[in-house]
Amino acid sequence: MASLHLLRDIERVREIVAVLLKYRFDELLEQIEAPATWLRRLAPAVKGPYTLWQRIRMAAEELGPTFVKAAQLLSTRPDVLPRELIEEFQRLRDQVTPLPFEQLEPELERSLGLPPDQIFAEFNRTPVASGSLGQIYRARLAKEDVIVAVKIQRPDLQQEVAADFEIMAWFAERIHQAFPRLRPLDLPTVIAQLKQALLDELDFTREARNAELFNTLNQEPDQVFAPKVFRDYSSSRVIVMEWIEGRAISDLDLAPEQAKALATAGGRSFFAQIAVTGFFHGDPHPGNLLVTPDGRLCFIDWGLAGQLTRQMRFHLIDLFSACQEQDAEKVTHIAIQMGRGTHRIDRVRLEKQVVAVLFKYQQTLTRMQELGHLIFELIYVFGSNGINVARDYTLLARAVISIEQSARQMDPQFNLAGVGEPYVRQLSWERWNPWKILRHSAEDIRERLVTLAEIPQDMQRLLHRIEDGHVAVRLDHQNIDRLGNQIGHAFNRLSVAVIIAALIVGSSLVITTGVEPKLFGYPLLGVLGYVFSFGLGIYIVIGILRGK
Template sequence: MTFNAIPRTWRHLRRYNQVIRILLKYGFDDVVDAASKDLILRFGEKFIPRLKSDKKASQPSTERLRNAIEELGPTFIKMGQILSMRPDLIPPDIAYEFQKLQDEVTPISFEEIEEVLRNELKSDPYKIFSEISKESIAVASIAQVHRGKLKDGKDIVLKIQRPGVRATIDVDIEILGDLARVLGKYFQDKITQDPVAILDEFDKSIHHELDFIQEGRNIARFKRNFDTDPTIFIPQYYPEYSSANLLVMDYVDGIKASNIDMIEKAGLDRQTIAKRGTHLSFRQIFEFGFFHADPHSGNIMVLPENVIAPLDYGMVGQIDEVTIDHLGDLIVGAIRKDINRIIRAFEHLGIVDYTVDIDAFKTDIADIIENYYGVPLKELEIRILMNEFFKLIQSYHLMLPPRLSLALKAILTAEGLGRLLYPEFDAVSELRPYLRKIIMRRYDPKRKFREGLILIDDLALLAEELPKKARIIINKVASGKFAIQFEHRNLERLVDELGKSSNRLSAAMIISALIIGSSFIIQASIAPKIFGYPLIGVLGFLLASVFGLKLIWDMFRNRKS
């Protein structure tokens, strides 16, 4: 048997056991108990550890969840950090707790760094760089960063991917996939979203972040977008020295936007920085449709003359012109307290469909709007209003398109940065010019002409394809090959119980047959004998007894679980 033929959960048995132990340690025995049937079937009863935790009583569940994720390691931490940016998927209290997740890892040795550099550069790194600092300036689960100098004296940073991190993440994602399926199977009534779909989204996101060539392209694109803006600095990316595991870019020497004391000491203007920081995000989203998905204060550097320099370009989002229009409608509707406009935006964005009770949905939106009736716009916080909408979306088991959710979260984060730097900051006023541009752009004659040409092209294509498609359907109906596929949902537990019942009935019939057959053999007094009874009959009764006891034990255990 080859290694790949072994089921994946068996290949990662030790890591799987570690995950189960940590979940039990932090009091999530309900999750492990729900999964125990599946796990026992795969690995046997001895696989499930018997641990008890006193943390359930001493810590809130959100805090226990965060601590468990931190102990589970880099992949789980990264997933928690990404989920903290999706308040439409998880409750606000969990999203808030996940924002505290700390990516604390031990730096890898400089010898290992040099080895990675040699492998990626296919050359001695000191033939390319005149200097590489032995001390890292940033360490994370995916990579660590070192300062360096090019031969021309240019200050740069080298972002080096940790050896083996891809393999570790792939193993953990396989295990997370099993856990997601268990959650979807046994906790349907407690979770509002499909955990498998959430994991698929995370899988794509984390693998994009692992590709440093893509991150370099993101930097280059941001630089082109802001090349003429003197208030924004985007570092230079060096593709000739970079690879999928190595990113080389300019060193940015500034003050983190979160360091208010240093900004004050440097004599910088906090109000100007707040405005420029939010305009950076607003332009990215509403003008370019290509944006930094995590513009928190730790990812923003402030340079002399209040120049803004974003860092960490691994996580970005992208939305098209039509989505920008509808997003603008949603925000305008929320600000103006226009319920019909909000509903229209939700429909156009694909958030609500025919399955949603629109009348009830409208009533709930009206309740939210009523809470802010009479509040002056300058006192209105977009974050609080949007969080109300996120709760509403969760309560209806709806899901925002991932890119739209990232755009909304980026807007909220930008507002938070503005208020951190300048508590009186009015994000609504700063957002208004961009919303006006969206409305004006929608009625631009050039755009309408372009959309008209696309519509004509679509109609011509429909006229060309419709007869062909209709002919195919008619031929299938006439030949008896026309079929409609149905998909059943949420019947897995019923099917599982029916399967178990069938197995028990089969076992009972076998036991009955053994007892009846053994009785006939004993009555016939067939040799050989033991203690005066036919040996085959005695063995039949013993076998029936073993099967019967096993059946009783299985029924008792299932009833208990």
């Protein structure tokens, strides 16, 4: 039976089921035992030679913004989805009909704390862009007298997302139970992670922080930058940024020298983000890169960003090095270091699949091209073998693919590896710099000495807690119910054995008395005692043989 939250959203559930039926997922609904009342077809099933992956993508498009965003986020999870479905999800784009400004104005006023006309000298109520999360307007701040872009979240979006994800979680749990071979993917956990990722994107303060952090870390502001954020007017559902007078690189017809310079600047900036700071734009596709009139490159839409730790960057260097050497054994070893195993890993099987991927990209690796696709394929192989790597790695793979596409739109001869080589050398030096190694070693020794010095105090605190009775020991025994049943059966057998022994002894004493009545010359009561004892003995033997 459907749970209570599904009953609260029963109309939305019926919409989702109707779309699934429309795209011929009847068998899935039957296998997860969806209530029969849901399975009434409201629209004819789609016809045509669509693949399974195409039908899933089309269903997501029809189900609305939450499902589109979830699919887009899933397209960065090659450890969960097959590559064919990832390719379909990467085709998804936000295609949302703009809402009238009157529906968004209350949210803007709540965020500002004042009516918009007291903050803005001008406000164009026609959106310049509209997406599944919000709409962007052009305005002018009265106090600062600057033109700004105002991004306002669509009304009630967080409630819609929460409701849709509750329904997704129910379906994921049912699929997890109905399809044992999909259980290693742990779909309920994947859905919970997607929900958190989307809720993070709905918090516009994160986007503001990401843009500000990039500008703080950016070492070449004269070539690349992010829009300035006006924090005094921004909140979790409204963000006010400087208006960028620029055009998307896909809309430009640049001179070859200028195009090459911009592609190089973008590539250098991206490698600096990865290798130097570890903080990078998660979706630098051509639409998110604007060229300003003064020839600078602006990274916009910072809702999706990744962060690589120092150790994660070192793992990437090792991985690229092993790939160039075509060393599948080394790649396998690095994969185990990079990720978290969900079950026992078959290293031989994993290494064979890595060999196949390296052979596929052998030619492009010599030119250091298609790095993003290589990372994607390897992460898919890792995931299918039970190694879950951090989401930032897959985000990086997608970002590398996007930046290569964007740069080659400007300069067809662009070579990402050539642009990034100085940054890779810098990262290698950071790793193997003798002075840094000595410093880190000294820090490690100091931390261990501090830990050793604290052991007596920790032991004393523990002893005090034991003396005060504040230490509890919890035993969590696997299959404890089964053990309890076995002990119970053993005690039952022991009890019956004691009864049998008592009957035999008692019957023997009766036999020696010669009391009436008799059967075959022996006291009847003693004979019956022997018969009953024999029957109980047979019962115990049969129980032992059956293992009960």
